[in-house]
Amino acid sequence: MPPKTPKNWPPEIPYLTAPAYSKTLSPQDLTSLKTPPKDSALIPPPSTPKGPSPLVKITPITTPTHPACGQSGLFAASDLKPGQFILQYLGMIHVSPNTNSPEGAHDSHADSDYDLSLDRELGIGIDADCMGNEARFINDYRGVVERANAEFRECWDGRRGERGMGVWVLGEGKKASGKRKGVRKGQEILVSYGRGFWGARKDVEEEGG
Structure with missing residues (x-):
């Protein structure tokens, strides 16, 4: 039975309640995922439900000046305190081709706007382009407000x-x-997507223009 989906969830995108795994992951990569990083936060709290989060809601954006107008954003369903854990970012855990990969290997996640780096050294990322949870709808603060009110942080899934x-x-x-x-x-x-995110897209626009 498919998991319950949040309101306004796009029907063509599989909703995840746990990470998905790419076949590109090696035994070394999987071992690394099972090794607790230093100073990482423990999540989720015991009271966190497995499924749609009661703390957030996916909402279509209709404000003309919003950079994501015509798309959707993630909004607080209740007051959230400073430093509070909101939800985990779920998607396809994968490894990108590196200098040791066969010549001509293509990174299918390179152009994704939903791909977050989890381990830069090993090239492991989490891509929520084709599947994920509510966190994939979080927008960048630029063009909306003066500063971000949330952040992505590495964690340990208890x-x-x-x-x-x-x-x-x-x-x-x-x-x-x-x-x-x-x-x-x-x-x-x-959140802040970071300068690297916008820099890469600027380079693509200049190449295409």
């Missing part, structure tokens, strides 16, 4: 005994004038 990527509300901050108040109910959850 249920599976496996490395993963989670989404947290940003902490309060050190400067009194810059203290964050978490994410209010109804606000969009926004």
